[in-house]
Amino acid sequence: MRFKLSLLKEPKHILSCVGWTTADELFSCSEDHQILKWNLLTNETAVVVKLQDDIYPIDLHWFPKTVGGKKQATAESFVLTSTDGKFHLISKTGRIEKSVEAHRGAVLAGRWNYDGTALITAGEDGQIKIWSKSGMLRSTLAQQGTPVYSVAWGPDSDRILYTFGRQLIIKPLQPSSKVLQWKAHDGIILKVDWNSMNDLILSGGEDCKYKVWDSYGRLLYSSSSNDYPVTSVAWAPDGEVFAVGSFNTLRLCDKTGWSYALEKPNTGSVFSLAWSADGTQLAGACGNGHVIFAHIVEQRWEWRNFEITLTKRRTMQVRNVSNDAVDILEFRDRVIKASLAHGHLVVATSLQCSLYSTKNWNTPLIFDLKEGTVSLILQAERYFLLVDGGGIYVYSYEGRLVSTPKFAGMRTDILNAQSVSLSNDTIAVRDKTDEKVVYLFDAQTGKAIGDGKPFSHKLEVMEIALDQCGPSSDRKIALIDKNHDLYLTSVRRLGREHSVHKIVSGALFKTSLNWITKNLSSVIIFILFTVSNLPVLLTCSEFSRTPHILNYVGAQVSVRRADGSLVYSSVSPYPALLHEYSGSARWEDALRLCRFAKDQTLWACLAGMAMANRELTTAEVAYAAIQEVDKVQYINFIKDLPSKESSLAHTLLFSGHVQEAEATLLQAGLVYQAIQIHINLYNWGQVRHSLSLELAVKHKTHVDTVLAHRQKFLQVFSKKETNKRFLQYSEGVEVDWEKIQAKIEMELAKERERAANSSVRSSVASRR
Amino acid sequence: MAKDPLAEAGLHFDELNKLRILEPDVGQKTTELKEECKEFVDKIGQFQKIVGGLIEMVDELAKEAEKEKMKAIGARNLLKSVAKQREAQQQQLQALIAEKKMQLERYRIEYDALSKVEAEQNEFIDQFILHK
Numbered sequence: 001m002r003f004k005l006s007l008l009k010e011p012k013h014i015l016s017c018v019g020w021t022t023a024d025e026l027f028s029c030s031e032d033h034q035i036l037k038w039n040l041l042t043n044e045t046a047v048v049v050k051l052q053d054d055i056y057p058i059d060l061h062w063f064p065k066t067v068g069g070k071k072q073a074t075a076e077s078f079v080l081t082s083t084d085g086k087f088h089l090i091s092k093t094g095r096i097e098k099s100v101e102a103h104r105g106a107v108l109a110g111r112w113n114y115d116g117t118a119l120i121t122a123g124e125d126g127q128i129k130i131w132s133k134s135g136m137l138r139s140t141l142a143q144q145g146t147p148v149y150s151v152a153w154g155p156d157s158d159r160i161l162y163t164f165g166r167q168l169i170i171k172p173l174q175p176s177s178k179v180l181q182w183k184a185h186d187g188i189i190l191k192v193d194w195n196s197m198n199d200l201i202l203s204g205g206e207d208c209k210y211k212v213w214d215s216y217g218r219l220l221y222s223s224s225s226n227d228y229p230v231t232s233v234a235w236a237p238d239g240e241v242f243a244v245g246s247f248n249t250l251r252l253c254d255k256t257g258w259s260y261a262l263e264k265p266n267t268g269s270v271f272s273l274a275w276s277a278d279g280t281q282l283a284g285a286c287g288n289g290h291v292i293f294a295h296i297v298e299q300r301w302e303w304r305n306f307e308i309t310l311t312k313r314r315t316m317q318v319r320n321v322s323n324d325a326v327d328i329l330e331f332r333d334r335v336i337k338a339s340l341a342h343g344h345l346v347v348a349t350s351l352q353c354s355l356y357s358t359k360n361w362n363t364p365l366i367f368d369l370k371e372g373t374v375s376l377i378l379q380a381e382r383y384f385l386l387v388d389g390g391g392i393y394v395y396s397y398e399g400r401l402v403s404t405p406k407f408a409g410m411r412t413d414i415l416n417a418q419s420v421s422l423s424n425d426t427i428a429v430r431d432k433t434d435e436k437v438v439y440l441f442d443a444q445t446g447k448a449i450g451d452g453k454p455f456s457h458k459l460e461v462m463e464i465a466l467d468q469c470g471p472s473s474d475r476k477i478a479l480i481d482k483n484h485d486l487y488l489t490s491v492r493r494l495g496r497e498h499s500v501h502k503i504v505s506g507a508l509f510k511t512s513l514n515w516i517t518k519n520l521s522s523v524i525i526f527i528l529f530t531v532s533n534l535p536v537l538l539t540c541s542e543f544s545r546t547p548h549i550l551n552y553v554g555a556q557v558s559v560r561r562a563d564g565s566l567v568y569s570s571v572s573p574y575p576a577l578l579h580e581y582s583g584s585a586r587w588e589d590a591l592r593l594c595r596f597a598k599d600q601t602l603w604a605c606l607a608g609m610a611m612a613n614r615e616l617t618t619a620e621v622a623y624a625a626i627q628e629v630d631k632v633q634y635i636n637f638i639k640d641l642p643s644k645e646s647s648l649a650h651t652l653l654f655s656g657h658v659q660e661a662e663a664t665l666l667q668a669g670l671v672y673q674a675i676q677i678h679i680n681l682y683n684w685g686q687v688r689h690s691l692s693l694e695l696a697v698k699h700k701t702h703v704d705t706v707l708a709h710r711q712k713f714l715q716v717f718s719k720k721e722t723n724k725r726f727l728q729y730s731e732g733v734e735v736d737w738e739k740i741q742a743k744i745e746m747e748l749a750k751e752r753e754r755a756a757n758s759s760v761r762s763s764v765a766s767r768r
Numbered sequence: 769m770a771k772d773p774l775a776e777a778g779l780h781f782d783e784l785n786k787l788r789i790l791e792p793d794v795g796q797k798t799t800e801l802k803e804e805c806k807e808f809v810d811k812i813g814q815f816q817k818i819v820g821g822l823i824e825m826v827d828e829l830a831k832e833a834e835k836e837k838m839k840a841i842g843a844r845n846l847l848k849s850v851a852k853q854r855e856a857q858q859q860q861l862q863a864l865i866a867e868k869k870m871q872l873e874r875y876r877i878e879y880d881a882l883s884k885v886e887a888e889q890n891e892f893i894d895q896f897i898l899h900k
Contacts (some may be wrong), residue, residue, distance in 0.1 A: 226863075227859055227863065248860065249863070258870075259867065259870070261867070262863060262864060262867040264860045264863065264864060556885065561877070563870075563873075563874065563877075564870075564874050565873070565874035565875070565876075565877040565878055566874070566877075566878045566881070567877060567878065567881040568878070568881045568882055568884075568885050569881070569885070570885045570888050570889065573892070596899060
């Protein structure tokens with residue numbers, strides 16, 4: 001990935017600031033009091049307005065496009081700060097709507113918040129002031145002895161970040177809240193930026209370094225010392241990359257800090273940088289009077305044997321690595337986003353969306369987009385998902401709109417790959433207003449899953465991921481919360497969470513298996529889930545600090561290390577094969593595979609899979625292989641059970657689903673067996689016991705059986721009856737062991753008889 | 769010789785017997801002087817002209833010299849700045865080289881990782897073939 005630069009020929013006077021209106025229109029202000037408009041489509045430059053001679057502009061910021069959920073087509077006005085201590089609200093046509101005396105000395109920065117309700121200005125006099133939309137002073141937020149060179153809003157517009165000499169300060173708007181202040185650079189800090197998508201802070205200063213911080217002020221990246229002071233920094237709107245400007249220097253960096261590309265244009269110092277809203281273009285105001293334009297090219301996507309490069313703004317090159325065939329894809333407009341996975345390439349340009357199949361690069365499926373800027377594309381096997389300013393859209397690969405999930409207060413402009421996840425049947429979206437909440441939708445209908453209530457975690461959720469294969473009833477979601485703990489829960493049965501591992505920084509489900517990849521600070525662990533939800537540790541590989549998982553296709557994981565290098569790691573292919581066999585019920589082959597591989601974990605996985613599929617013979621062999629004698633014995637017991645229902649119930653019991661086992665038995669009318677389950681579980685305490693009693697009372701049978709067992713239990717442990725309900729029932733019931741034995745015999749006989757009947761019936765049915 | 773009464777009266781005769789009020793000798797000398805004076809003036813005039821030309825020429829030379837001097841200074845400064853420019857260029861190139869080096873290092877690590885994967889896969893294939 002790198003910048004392609006272009007400089008328009010005519011140098012103007014010393015430029016101070018730039019700002020985009022649409023993707024192709026830029027406004028710039030210069031020291032000669034002119035505001036210029038640059039049209040990139042026609043390469044034309046026009047003077048919008050000539051300001052009064054005493055206005056020397058310093059900073060320019062467009063009023064945000066999205067206001068209160070409604071999206072305007074273009075920005076209508078902007079704020080311009082000047083050296084005479086005023087800021088000016090200027091309309092798009094260049095008319096000065098209002099000039100406000102704001103500071104003593106120059107106003108060095110002016111920024112609208114994200115919803116356009118407040119404006120913040122910072123001045124040479126060290127004051128920071130908040131203004132209403134119409135330019136009325138609301139409050140003076142801070143006052144200090146040194147000029148404030150740069151200021152930025154926090155993602156929720158409830159905090160601001162500003163410079164104080166060599167320090168950075170985060171100040172919440174609420175007066176009582178705690179102020180965060182830390183020393184950030186060894187020289188005066190000249191520019192800061194705070195991205196709303198990834199909540200990361202960027203700073204650049206006179207010590208010639210640029211640094212990336214998280215919103216708690218922890219250093220994530222510090223560049224080596226460059227040759228010249230860093231005069232400007234800017235996040236791309238999607239938060240994936242950022243740009244750094246300095247004397248004769250323009251740098252494109254990944255959000256983790258390492259640099260993709262360095263350009264040395266002959267521009268003088270780059271004073272101000274601005275990204276267009278779609279994040280494909282960058283403009284900079286240069287010290288020698290040029291406006292430098294840059295757009296990102298040579299982005300790469302890889303999937304299996306295909307390698308796609310964006311060679312020009314509208315051209316992609318597809319290379320099939322296995323046979324070196326090269327295809328060129330041309331688009332009508334600039335490519336904004338693209339995604340390659342599951343055998344399909346999805347390309348979003350400013351007006352259209354093109355779908356290519358990897359089997360055929362010649363005939364794309366093209367449909368028009370409702371709104372221009374697609375900010376996110378996610379792909380699953382059957383569907384893909386587009387996010388733009390207006391909403392979330394799920395499409396099938398035939399180009400048909402499948403659903404548009406919605407919830408109250410949804411803000412699509414800040415959704416990113418960490419806060420949305422898509423699988424074949426489910427969509428998960430993390431709420432922005434309450435980050436503990438995850439909304440789950442059915443992908444086909446777009447309706448909320450279950451009773452419509454979103455899933456709520458106890459801490460703020462940082463990242464979510466849905467698993468990608470298996471039946472929809474087994475759909476799982478992985479959450480990483482603020483403490484970097486990974487949790488797993490089933491989508492259809494919310495509430496039962498498993499804390500899986502601590503200190504995790506990223507999770508990704510594999511595309512074709514029920515696997516999750518996750519990384520500790522230095523290790524990557526692959527976990528295979530047996531269906532009983534017990535994670536099994538499979539492989540560990542060492543990586544350097546803070547790795548970032550890129551993708552996980554086949555048996556290969558690609559990981560980006562902190563320094564930006566790609567590292568690949570292959571996973572043992574056995575589990576994948578095993579999963580395939582179990583999926584197609586080829587248990588003989590699965591056993592052969594396990595015998596061949598001679599791996600304990602593999603046997604354990606097989607045991608879990610077999611048990612989940614009620615394949616008792618296979619499970620028995622697998623458990624025997626990992627020397628779980630008790631389990632083998634229990635399986636043998638299950639095999640000997642007379643009726644189908646009770647063996648099913650015991651299999652469920654084996655997996656720990658007591659409730660389901662009981663329900664199965666009661667449904668089949670096997671009341672005694674249900675009670676027996678509870679009696680057998682009596683080691684787990686009083687609660688179970690009383691439960692079994694209640695069951696007996698409810699069904700009017702076996703009260704004496706339960707009481708007899710209870711008495712026996714109490715005798716063994718030489719305790720006295722304390723449970724009131726047992727006392728109450730034992731009054732009217734005579735315990736006679738012989739009678740009870742006879743009754744049990746009768747029940748068992750009844751069951752055997754029924755089982756025989758039903759097997760005859762089922763064989764008759766199958767013959768029909 | 770007796771004094772000529774005419775001479776006493778201030779009258780003289782010259783060779784051409786024309787009446788003169790100056791003595792013929794004096795008269796002749798005066799004429800000579802006049803001639804000489806005229807010659808002198810002419811010469812002085814000539815001298816002035818020559819000197820004027822010379823001054824002009826010297827002035828021109830001075831101008832020329834000044835120009836050359838400026839040129840030399842300019843050239844010297846240019847030379848100095850070229851050295852500086854080269855330095856800046858070198859610095860720029862160094863920065864670009866450092867960038868490329870980092871990229872190379874990334875590729876090297878990627879290559880190493882891929883080689884490892886290849887080795888693992890080969891090993892797996894070998895093992896598979898041996899077992900079956």
